[in-house]
Amino acid sequence: MNLRYDVVVAGAGAAGMMCAAQAAQRGRKVLVIDHAKAPGEKIRISGGGRCNFTNINTTPNNFLSENPRFCISALRRYRPKDFIALVDSYGIAHHEKTLGQLFCDGSARQIIDLLLAEMGKGDAELRLATSIQAISHNDTGFTLQTSAGEVACARLVIATGGKSIPKMGASGFGYDVARQFGLAVTDTRPALVPLTFDVSLLERTAPLAGVAVDATVAAGKTRFAEALLFTHRGLSGPSILQASSYWREGQEIAVDLAPGQDVYAHLRAARTSRAKAAPATILAELLPKRLAQYLAETHAPKGNMADQSDKVLRPLAEAVNAWRVKPVGSEGYRTAEVTLGGVDTNELESRTLESRKVPGLYFIGEVVDVTGWLGGYNFQWAWASGWSAGQSV
Template structure:
């Protein structure tokens, strides 16, 4: 829709073909129905790609401020949550209506419920066979996303078209996704299901500080979703619960203040009580605080703040918010999103090997890459 708006504004004749029955379905369900439509901090460092420089051009030419200006022009009220995340005050449907209104004003046409068949290269451009007839065009833009959330209609269509025209692909995998645990570990953590706590989750040199949520399948919450894009099967992650609190210092102070209380009770003053109980049992720390050495208290603090966990996998595309990998950026021009070897063929958005962090970054990439392609058509 963003690409169609910009191309139509520049005088091109534009038709958008969508197999869905309603426009912008992933917009509608995003942000709990309020659409986290951008992030004021969106920049190249917030994106994963085989080529970290590829996204710079598009992101610089259509910034969060540019999208905010469009939102303001349509009198859509919004607010900022944590970490630069911007949400609609009312409904994600406001963003969909805005894009549809912009398309209509520019003269772009939207065809919903349209199944795509064959795509062929012709002497003058492309021929696209659909369930409602055949279209011919000079330029063809593929904006069909990745494999995440298949119940919303997500498919690997973009990858099939890329391969048809000889473009290389980077291995795809679920991103921004909850992580699962092996049955034995999961069983030992079963009492923690539903507990949430502030945490820093680390993988190598990468770390995110947001909420951690224990689930009946494993680990979730924003911090886990963030680190999942960096995690690979077989890797270990480090969990630091309540990273802004010096737990060892707290336990030492509690020992001085009331030596007759248990370590579990002292830990429960700053951690969820079920989690405090689990950690005390896991480390075998029992008895009164007065009888515990600093070494034992350190062991208990480390169990919470240097907790090594090896996930067994992820919940997969079913719940993944994005698809990592995709069309190799080396095959595309970063200014126009056009395939270098196929004139007139463009790929934008999630199907390209550019994946943002959680929090509005992937929408900003959609707007920016769509605008970049629209500018060049």
Template sequence: MDQFDVVVIGAGAAGMMCAIEAGKRGRRVLVIDHAAAPGEKIRISGGGRCNFTNLNAAPANFLSANPHFAISALRRYTPRDFVAWVEREGIAYHEKTLGQLFCDGSAKEIIAMLARAMQAAGVTLRLKTTVERVEPEDEGFSLATSGGPVRCASLVVATGGKSIPKMGATGFGYEIARQFGLNLVETRPALVPLTFEVGMLERLKPLAGVSTDAVVACGRARFAEAMLFTHRGLSGPAILQISSYWREGQAITLSMAPGVDIAGALKAARQGRGKQAAITVLSEHLPRRLAQMILEDAAAPANAGDLSDKAIGRIDAAVNAWTVKPVGSEGYRTAEVTLGGVDTNGLDSKTMQAKAAPGLYFIGEVVDVTGWLGGYNFQWAWSSGWVAGQAV
């Protein structure tokens, strides 16, 4: 039977980071993954360019039943630390917006960087290998795998969540947590497009493909980014962000011309450009197809000069206070991450070790720490993997 100091289940961002750090400390490390290549979610991220971190990453950008849990890891391994590594490797990158850092070239450069570091640290990588069973032993764990039995002193679960099942995502990490007596926070798709009922979809069908900047709110959460009408409902960064806060039965409110006094603009046009078409005036602030639908729904007259105060009020509310109730989301199929996971009350925030199961660690997406869209979840992977790598 193969014997290692550390076995990491999952060759994603968190798993590889942990393996590298443990290997640097002289630990004999094995990384196991069912995929044919490491870092598959890294490869497809950021449109193939990997939004590998966010310069603004802080605990406030993460959702968790315990909002304080992520503080230690994020402070000990920061975005600047990862950026410094990227720069040492000569990987060109750029800031796109809101602190989001992307590779100038391919996401494969980040995977290659991690692979080189694992090799340099003496890490063994076994791909196309599944873990069938995990059992506790007196001094560690035994694993039944498709490549044969393995023993280890420390076991790190870096299996990710349920998002993007076509890439092999499963709930296996949650099963291990339950097996060893850890609680779970209810899981659900996050950073995911929202869907509408059939009647609303039929009404909005002409808008599929239309995008605009917006402020989207649900409860106290608000995000100002782009939104996109789809044939299923709404998507785009602002919608993906709010989806982590939205729950079934709740409405969301959208301002699709944020910062623009639509009522004031229409009244000014009525006064000074009365013969101009109302669609021309509204299209100065909105995509034309969206402006057209709003005017039709408001039963507005063709010319700006004929707009009544009531019609202007209806248009203004439709633009900057549109309240709509999604019926669901597109689910794990398109969700970028999984909300919820292993309850952090059962983990040590400084090491990521399970309090009730010495030698067992949970890192990355499998844990109940979920970041905003824009590189935050990768930073959690690097940070949680790094701190576990110092402890295993």
């Protein structure tokens, strides 16, 4: 291994490979180190194996951070159209699924191969199955003790991601590096993650496991209108994953299981027009049959529609249009798609992602306290932050 580089990038994920490619194509001698056996593992599994590589509707409003303005510079410098142009230049067919989400027609592996090819254009080196054991800093740069020997560099980029999906090797390494050099790290927690119920609630909702429905889910003042899925642990689906980034323990979420439908008015009208119908039959016109049956049995267990008073119909309708439920927790980093929080953005230059305290030290991608919504936004942050740092190192 060549021991001296202009730039060492720790992490061969989306942000790290993008940064390495840009730096190498600018003439820098670049080494990328990753403890994994293959590059881009989170890319490989993303989007059901087809990689939701960006979102054409990306704005700074689609990101959470203690400083919501921090992401603006990088996102303006490298936009979705820029990455789409790169994808198109490699002849990778893609399509928009919903809500601006772009996926490969083929395999997520195409995006990994694109990044490796871009790195190759500048002769960036890649060392896999190599762990960083210690980092030191002096006036000439950084020295890394690795499992393959000592490496020195003038600039060091930390692109090691967050704690989500530890079975793929995720860890808090990047946060430890930040703290080693005196940078603050905001509190971290699982995000874009299924929410869980306590035992008593699970016993009641167990019959609904596997039922999916379009819903509107609100956590605080933020709401999302996408699919919801009942599970054997609680709730999942895009709307729940989105809301999980805003939800905190002890809080309720508000769920509308039939958005756009006035269920109370529907039930009252049916009481007159179809008096002999069962409440479950009427609800099944608006909801999946199993969910309709569950709600009817819970709130209107006896008789047909003619037997249901307003006193019965109103709570039944509220159970659909205004269900308030308090999750007990989340499934944690095991299934979380990203980590909320990270290296404090006040410690970094927004244009370059360089440390304000330690010149030559950069943090990019998920390790930073910038977390996107579900739907390609986190990949766009990876491309934008990686590109911005790659133009500076």
